[in-house]
Amino acid sequence: MTDPETTTALDGCSVVTMDAQRREHSTGHVVITGNRITQVGAGRAPEGLPDARYVDASGCLATPGLINTHHHLYQWVTRGMAADDTLFGWLTTLYPVWAGIDADIVETAATGSLTWLARTGCTTTTDHHYVFPQTGGDVFAAEVEAAARVGLRFHPCRGSMDLGRSRGGLPPDNIVEDRDAVLTATQAAIDRHHDPAPDSMLRVAVAPCSPFSVTGDLLVEAAELARHNGVLMHTHLAETTDEDTFCREHFGCTPVEYVDRLGWLGDDVWLAHGIHLDDSAVRRLGDTRTGVAHCPTSNARLGAGICRSRDLRDAGARVGLGVDGAASNESNSLWEEIHHAVLFARARGGPGALSVRDALEMATIGGAEVLGRQGEIGSLEPGKLADVALWRLDGLGHVDIVDPVAALALGAQPPLELLLVNGRAVVERNRVTTVDEAEVARRVATASTKLLSRAGVNR
Template identity: 70%
Template sequence: MTLVIEGAYIATVDSDSTEHPTGHVVVDGNRITAVGSGPAPADVRAESQIFDGTGCLVTPGFVNTHHHLYQWVTRGHAVDDPLFEWLTELYPVWAGIDERAVNVAASAGLAWLARTGCTTSTDHHYVFPREGGDVFAAEVAAARTVGLRFHPTRGSMDLGRSRGGLPPDDVVEGRDAILQATSATIDRWHDPSADSMLRVAVAPCSPFSVTAVLMKESATLARDKGVLLHTHLAETADEDAYCRERFDCSPLEYVEDLGWSGEDVWYAHGIWFDDAEIARIGRSRTGIAHCPSSNARLGAGIARARDLRDAGARVGLGVDGAASNEASSLVEELRHAVLFARARGGPQALAVREALEMATNGGGRHSRTHRRPRLDRGRQARRPRRVAAGHDRPCRHR
């Protein structure tokens, strides 16, 4: 059945910012086949289901570039705490999740995303309780039920509190087990086809919960398999202080030194970057998941979305976990992106249509499968060591 939407205001968000105050959209199967002004051609209308969109706005589907769907079941905890204290309270709670809880949480979170215009969502799942069952399969099943295109990431933590990390030892995994499970997850679930509804990325959690060795080996694994890389970065001043004390460098310098930059990488949050770092992120075309509501809820700060966009970074929007947001609304993130940018930089800091571009094409640029040549297994592969510009010594990787 062909569907025709007529009479709506249509914002295509294409490269020319084309808009039709009264236009039509033709959808044939899973493809948009025509967009234009006025009603659809008579021969198309004759064999189509017609939807009257008068008074409505039609845009491309929103893309959610960062989420923790399992957190839907722990909303309302630690409501006045900053990130590190909030995590410290919630890690023991999350240690008890199982596949049923994850399926229920993911179903609710994805359904609310769909209600607010989201058609594609990622998820950063990094808690895998030993008795929790197959939690990754549980969220995949939820996405299929709701009907969203899904780009979940196989997250991980291997740096427990006894070794200087933030999470308790009983919620982290061993490095070898993580790499084996991540490889198996990609092999089982990742679909790189053009019509794919399910693609997998690799996502060690953060500098304070993952070792440098796991970061390096995860990057090698992802690039060998042609999938994307994701991690939390530069979210709070506490994280910045942790990296400078432990590694003698900033969070960005730390991950750059481990090979974590480029068009196959996107960072969640990206608040605590200086001018030189923003310029480097732009040159490398690394992506940023801007999560304004969660950043405000935790008092983490306001990402410099305007500056990152101007530098050439790929900036999309993310809800982040419902436990640090209390919602799963992409349209609310679009609104907050505008408000917080203007609160920081004045009334012209970010236009509404620029925020719409971030919610659609900006996020879509994060979701493309990245392919690199596979390594020649007949010889030892050696990847170039990255040192940040202006950073004349490597970070200390303890």
């Protein structure tokens, strides 16, 4: 817990606030008391703050903590498999392996993934968990426990699949659930875990997996359940051309048209990927203020394509960045999504397609908007929650890059001098402080070997 009386002053750093005016300070300060930011401004921090810890932040850049809008934490223990496959081939290979997960494996995988996310500047992360083996125990609670241990702000999404292979879907029948069981379990997850308070560390969303693994009936009833409970809705959409073909063959329309007629667009919905969108789909997402989690690294790893992030932003859609699962993005780095968002947008649309500040915006206040928390996190402003990343830029890799935001977005990943989540130090001098990284690594290796052995896969 954060001591409400503790004050920390980050003194002498460059500051990118991401406030409404997008103010920046070449030399500035950020003051945190308890779990709230109390001062942000130019120049050195005020002297004589009572009982304050002054952090010499010269040579550093302070940004809002990064916000990860799409992930699959359990995949951390199945990295490196189907390394050269497309999405559907990759899923076909991995579904039988994931069928063997249990609560212990998920807790270990989530701890490993969350720990590494923290090392890459992430202070808030979502997770889309949709594999629930009947004998696996409470895997959803396991990842909630892991997030609390590591100390990240957490938005787990209770996912689901009810369209197995025997009914025309992609997943094998032994890992799909009955629709009534899904709805009962989803309501139970909300009742047990969701915290709507303004300073919440834990909020739950409703998240049927995808058009090719979920029936239309489940999508409709899940939306009704989510809106009845006042929680957000999340699903995969328009990730591959295979998905587009599937929707046209089975539903006679595009993926966006399909979810639109089922009530799955709006400012309480965000979609993962959103790559294969025509102009009318981009306009519809913008008109409805639907959110999109842009996952450039995973999309490139699977050869899925490049999201039209510039067009979506210009149309009015809320766009954040996502790491996606570690089995399709082995680096598991939210910083890398900033880097790749810039490069891939420019590879597609030219040097003006996305600025370095656009990419940082998507990773911070953009992600907060996707999660409906722009009033609490995503920028450095007095009154907001103290989720802050302090990046060291005075080493050899960055010291001569004249623009600190360009140094962050275009250079190598900088060391993290400090990462505060809700005012609590989770990373100091590029090491996670809340867990023993070496012990987590040992546990991950054991869990991975155990899971792969269950599936008959040799390491």
